[in-house]
Amino acid sequence: xxxxxxxxxxxxxxxxxxxxxxxxxxxxxxxxxxxxxxxxxxxxxxxxxxxxxxxxxxxxxxxxxxxxxxxxxxxxxxxxxxxxxxxxxxxxxxxxxxxxxxxxxxxxxxxxxxxxxxxxxxxxxxxxxxxxxxxxxxxxxxxxxxxxxxxxxxxxxxxxxxxxxxxxxxxxxxxxxxxxxxxxxxxxxxxxxxxxxxxxxxxx
Numbered sequence: 001x002x003x004x005x006x007x008x009x010x011x012x013x014x015x016x017x018x019x020x021x022x023x024x025x026x027x028x029x030x031x032x033x034x035x036x037x038x039x040x041x042x043x044x045x046x047x048x049x050x051x052x053x054x055x056x057x058x059x060x061x062x063x064x065x066x067x068x069x070x071x072x073x074x075x076x077x078x079x080x081x082x083x084x085x086x087x088x089x090x091x092x093x094x095x096x097x098x099x100x101x102x103x104x105x106x107x108x109x110x111x112x113x114x115x116x117x118x119x120x121x122x123x124x125x126x127x128x129x130x131x132x133x134x135x136x137x138x139x140x141x142x143x144x145x146x147x148x149x150x151x152x153x154x155x156x157x158x159x160x161x162x163x164x165x166x167x168x169x170x171x172x173x174x175x176x177x178x179x180x181x182x183x184x185x186x187x188x189x190x191x192x193x194x195x196x197x198x199x200x201x202x203x204x
Contacts, residue, residue: 090184097189173197
């Protein structure tokens, strides 16, 4: 058997452990140190996160503004290219057509000076067919002649070469056409050269 003093000491120690009585170093001090350290560690990360969030929001706003500006510039560039493409499709053959027009003028002059002889009749028919073929080809590219028959003189489509006093037609109307005018897709390619009627001067 163990001595009584040894049993008593052992019992007291067991009771103290069951009741949860610990020294200051074993219980109080570690809890205070843990709570204080956690508070310090939690305060700094939150501040850092808030600062980083503000920076990212500012950066996102700047990037969004740049995106909108770039998108607007790209849309304007696309529209400009589309407009240039349409203009090139409509008016890209203008120089070629300018070269063809003198041939039409020569054919029309040949028809105007043709006689009624049998030999010339075949030439007349051939020239007329060539003229019609040229006109049909030009029409495919949007070229159409300006009709001046009985038209009122218009500076947008006509070029006055002379004025003629006449009572047969109203003043400021086309009397005679010297050279045909042409439109390219409803835009003036060459004005028609015409003679314009004017009111005759009454004799005393």
